[in-house]
Every structure is written in structure tokens, then in C-alpha cells.
Amino acid sequence: MADDTPLRKLQTQGVHHITLLGADRQTSIDFWEGVLGMPFIFEQPNLDDPEEGHLYFDPGDGRLITIFTNESRAPTHRRVPMVPGAVHHLALNVSQATFWQAPKRLDARGIPHSGPTDRGFMDSIYFTDPLGFLIELASYRFEPPEGCRHADVMIEAHRIRVARGDYNIDREHLADAIELLVERTQQTLSPSRAPADPY
Incomplete structure (x- = not known):
């Protein structure tokens, strides 16, 4: 039934x-x-x-x-098997200040790592835990506008990237997404919010 x-x-x-x-x-x-x-x-x-x-x-x-x-x-330090249904990796958020110290601090412990990896909207470094589970330290390259979340910036950056036919999200998409969110969420007394050149 x-x-x-x-x-x-x-x-x-x-x-x-x-x-x-x-x-x-x-x-x-x-x-x-x-x-x-x-x-x-x-x-x-x-x-x-x-x-x-x-x-x-x-x-x-x-x-x-x-x-x-x-x-x-x-x-064991053996890499955990990559099979369908398994967790691929765990990404942990770190500040840019911490991110750029990570290679030196991992090296001091003898922990092999990927080195800094460019992900367009963030920087990443990969290494494994003592049982071979992959850990990512991820650091956003942007701060969202007041009252917005990282996810708000990412969805707008995605829309901009797709509209432009670009391969992946990069800094320009993020900057334009942040500008759009500020225009949408913050008021102004100016009659126009268009870009201007005061010089």
C-alpha cells in the first residue's frame, strides 16, 4: 500500500x-x-x-x-584505499597566516606533504594522518562581506564563472562576487554605484 x-x-x-x-x-x-x-x-x-x-x-x-x-x-602510514563510497579526504580550514607556515611545520616533523596547491578560490596542502587518511589544510583567498557567508560568495562566483565560460573559479570571480553581494546587501546614499575614476 x-x-x-x-x-x-x-x-x-x-x-x-x-x-x-x-x-x-x-x-x-x-x-x-x-x-x-x-x-x-x-x-x-x-x-x-x-x-x-x-x-x-x-x-x-x-x-x-x-x-x-x-x-x-x-x-601504518599506508594510504587509505580509494574505493567508491569511501571518504576521500577531510579538509580543515586554516588562516592564510597558518597556511603559509604549514610546509615548514610539517617538514619539521618529517611529515610528507603536497606543498601549496593552487585551487583558484583557496590554497590547499595535503598530507596523511598516522593511519594514511588524507587531510587537507584549506585556506580561502577571500573574506565574505559583512552579513554574508563563504557559501554566498561561492555561489555568486560560480554564476559569474559559468556566464563567462571560464574553467574554474579564480580571484577575479571572487572579487566580482563580493562586489555584487555588497551592492545587494548594503545601502548607499549615492545616486549611482557604477565604477568611477576620481583621478
Whole structure:
């Protein structure tokens, strides 16, 4: 028998937490807090597996990254298999100031990495956790206008890029998107907001 209930969305409001399989407890703390600077905020047993611990870290936005630990899981540094349905990587937001220090700070620990990678709208650097899971440090090349989010800038930059037939979003699209959002969201007393040359 068919259900006549209309289809409705389950509206999300952000990522609550991400849980990853980690190595042993101390290796996990040393990586997530000792390398990535995430405060270790609490722990308890894995409520679905009493052989495992469950560590909770604050990635910097008050949400949670949690790690299942097991004292029998030692660091392997082998790349996690890339298979359909698997998580490819975890991207963590860092400031431009931190981003440009990342290669030197990873090198000091002997952690292999990709080096800075140009992504047009952001800069990225890639390396793996102690179990071979790919981590990305991502740093936006822009700040959104007051009252707007990064996503607001990205959708406008995408529309501009597509209209121009460009391959990917780059700095010019971002600058034009920010200008458009400011015009749309902030008032002015000027009769015209057109570009001008006062020189």
C-alpha cells in the first residue's frame, strides 16, 4: 500500500560531527591536538564497541571531530584505499597566516606533504594522518562581506564563472562576487554605484 504522505526534506543545519577510525589513544591525541592544534575536549568508551575509546576534539568552530581509538591499531602510514563510497579526504580550514607556515611545520616533523596547491578560490596542502587518511589544510583567498557567508560568495562566483565560460573559479570571480553581494546587501546614499575614476 502506497503512503500518501508528501515528500519533505530533512533540513540539515551544518555538520554536527565527523568520526574517523584512529590509531591508539596517544597517537591520536598527538596528531589531532599535537599537530593540528585541536583541543582534546572529552573522551568516553565507544558505546558500540567496548574495546575502543572515543576521543572528541574541537576543530576550531565549536563542532566536533571524534576519533575511535584502539590500542591494537598502530600507525601504518599506508594510504587509505580509494574505493567508491569511501571518504576521500577531510579538509580543515586554516588562516592564510597558518597556511603559509604549514610546509615548514610539517617538514619539521618529517611529515610528507603536497606543498601549496593552487585551487583558484583557496590554497590547499595535503598530507596523511598516522593511519594514511588524507587531510587537507584549506585556506580561502577571500573574506565574505559583512552579513554574508563563504557559501554566498561561492555561489555568486560560480554564476559569474559559468556566464563567462571560464574553467574554474579564480580571484577575479571572487572579487566580482563580493562586489555584487555588497551592492545587494548594503545601502548607499549615492545616486549611482557604477565604477568611477576620481583621478
